[in-house]
Amino acid sequence: MKFIRLQKTALLIADACLIIISFTLALLLKYDARFESMPFEIPRRGALILAAMILIKLSLFYLLRHYDSILRFAGMHEMIVIITSAFISNAAIFGAFKILGAGIPESVFVITFLTDVFLIGGSRFAYRGIRRIKNKYLYDKEGAKRILIIGNGETGAVLVKEFKENPKMKCVPVAIVDDDKTKAGKEINGVPIAGQIQDIKSIIREKRIDEVIIALTSFTRKTIENINDTCSELNCEIKIVPSFMQLLDRPFAFPEIRSVNLEDLLGREPIDLNDCDISDCLKDKVVLVTGGGGSIGSELSRQIILYKPKLLVLLDNYENNVFEVENDLNALRGESAVVVVIANIREKQRLENVFERYRPEIVFHAAAHKHVGLMETNPGEAIKNNVFGTLNLANCSEKFGVKKFVLISTDKAVKPTSVMGATKRVAEMIIQSLNARSNTEFSSVRFGNVLGSSGSVIPIFRKQIERGGPVTVTDRNATRYFMTIPEAAHLVIHAAAIAKGGEVFVLDMGEPINILGLAKKYIKLCGYEPDADIMIKFTGLRPAENLHEELLLPEEDVESTKNNKIFVTRPVFADYDMLLKKIENITVVDALDRNKTMDYLTDIISMQRQGK
Structure with a gap:
């Protein structure tokens, strides 16, 4: 703080000197450096004029927070402040002396305004220029990384500016590439x-690029994959800037640059969701999320809180994870309230107490x-949680007048x-059967494997690679559908917004991905060669595991929704009483016997297939 105060004081003194020089220069220009031609009033009132100019101009600079700006980022905003202050102060002083009848020509103040802008504004940009020359010298001396930036939008421009002005980053932007031919x-x-x-392949070679940074405002999986393959082939590092959105409220913040991850290579084009539908569904509502500390539940909560619910209730039986999620939400919640409930969905009485208290x-x-x-060896636990836990929640929702209930399901169903x-x-x-007899709108969302979630393939691959291998794959022909956690959460929220009751929502997940290919891609992404640095081992399909997976039952008819990437199937089973008896x-089945349970x-x- 002391150093900042010293900087401001030094800048104030420098500006005061420049104001004196500016007025003197204006007089020399007006009277061709012949002081004897000046009106008598100017030398007689010169000290008063200078004092007024210094006081008014510096006060305006201070009021407009000009001295709070960081000099090395000085730009158009600072120039506007200087022009505004110079114009107002010179106009005010001219008007005052005009009223006093001092007889000082107005052209003196016009010239003073121009010299103010030239000297004070020029000093700011001169500082930037000197700093840039100094930094260029440092680049050459310290062997900074040679950077290629892909994308010439706002994010790319910020990267270029920061790299050129901050030698501590030891990066020099050498070239930019962009698909807009008009900018070549x-x-x-x-x-x-x-x-x-x-x-980019020829540019990397020609300009001896050390690192490629992707700063595109939008990109497809194929684009990222092609760039990654090129960089891998040429032994060039690759990084990515996720989005320029993070800079909106931080004008001097540097974009987050991170390594390309598997989600970037597998991700699809963003799903276009109708924010109006979602906002109408969630705003000012009481929302309950079960499994709030899990991978999907926590991301759901982070997205839901952005739509300003009245109250968000996180229910989980494991306190550690949900505690971390609560801390994250407290930073995002605004006026929304967040409550954490530690409870087990198997305990119906506890659930009824929660529903009665919070009325979701x-x-x-x-x-x-x-x-x-794990569920193959613990079938009774799967039944208690996934069947009876769901039944308890659904019954409580119907009993306490919940408007919408969305079940997170899986393609393994x-x-x-x-x-x-x-x-x-x-x-x-x-x-589906409860929806047929209830005022609550019950629906389900079905999707494939979620990248990065607890127990998913990517964390397993990562740990195997960290140990030096081998990476295990069940079968060379095995395929799976994949989506990212944010995509999954988006689909679930959208389902709640458009659900009318009884639907199973399914995301168009693109083509299934070969697990062997995924393993090879991830090994390369980590900087290794598959079957050379890291071996791949085939373990065979586990009990109850499919070679391929499907998203729809044969008897389910698919309909499109207003979002072309989300589909819906209608109810195929509605006999709740028959189902409840079954x-x-x-409870009479041996819960330890997997085969009997199955x-x-x-x-x-x-x-459902028998029409019962």
Whole structure:
């Protein structure tokens, strides 16, 4: 703070000197350096005029917070402040002396205004110029990284400016590429636009690029994948700036630059959601999210809070994760209230107490046992959580007048071969059958594997690579559908907004991805060569695991929604009383016997195909 005060004081003194020089220069220009030609009033009142100018101009600079600006970022804003202050102060002093009848020509003040702008504004840009020359010298001396920036938008311009003005980053922007042909050959802040994205291989070689930074405002998976492959081939580092949005409220903040991750390579074009629908659904409502500390539940909560619900209730039976989520939400919540409830969805009385106290209007049910392998050896736990837990929540929602209830389901519920998938299909049947007799709008959202979630393939690959391998793949032909956690949360929220009751919403997830190819891509992304640095080992399909997965049942008819990437299927089962009898009889099945449990779950699921 002391150093900042010294800087401001030094700048005030410098500006005072420049104001004196400016007025003197204006007089010399007006009277051709012949002081004897000046009116008698000027030398007689010179000290008063200078004092007035210094006082008024410096006061205006201070009031307009000119001295709070950082000199090395001085730009158009600072120049506007200088022009405004110079104009107002010179006009005010001219008017005052005109009233006093001092007889000083108005042209003196016009020239003073121009010299003020030239000297004071010029001093700011001179500082930037000197700093840039100094930094260029440092680049040459210290062997900074040679950077190629892809994208010439706002983010790219900020990167160029910061790299050129901050030698501590030890990065020098050498070239920019962009697919806009009209900009070829032009420059941004002295850095040439050297070509298009298709030219990056030759540009990297020609300009000896050390690192490529992707600063595109929008990009496709294919674009990122092609750039990544080129950089990998040429042994060039690659980084990415996710979005320029992070700079909106931080004008001097430097964009986050991170390594390209697998989500960038697998991600699809953003889903276009109708924010009006979502806002109408969530704003000023009481929203309950079960599994609020999990991967999906926590991301759901972070997105829901942005739509300003009246109250967001996070329900989870594991306090550590949900505690971290609560801390994140407190920084985002604005006027919305956030409450954490530690409870188990298996305990119906506890749930009724929660519903009675908070009276949720919308419920997102993300709590579940989802690990296929673990549920094969613990089938009773899968039933307690995924079947009876869902039944408890659904009954409470109906009893306490919840408006909308959205179940998070999975593609493993389609033609299930695992206990986990079968329990999630039964959960879907509970939701569909209850919707047929309830005022609550029950719906489900079904999607594939979620990248980066707890227990998903990417964290497993990462740990295996950190240990030096091998990376394990079940089968060279195995495929899976993938989506990112934010995509999954978006779909769930959108389902709640457009649901009318009974639907199963399905995302157009593109083509299924080969797991072997995914493993090779991730190994390369980590800087290794598959089957050379890191070996790949085939383990064979686990019990109840499919080679490929599906998103729809044969009997389900698909309809489009107003979003072309989201589809909906209509109810295929509606006999709640029959289903409830079957579910209640699960308690007589040996919960430790996987095969008996699976047979009984399969029998329940077959009810929909038999039309019962």
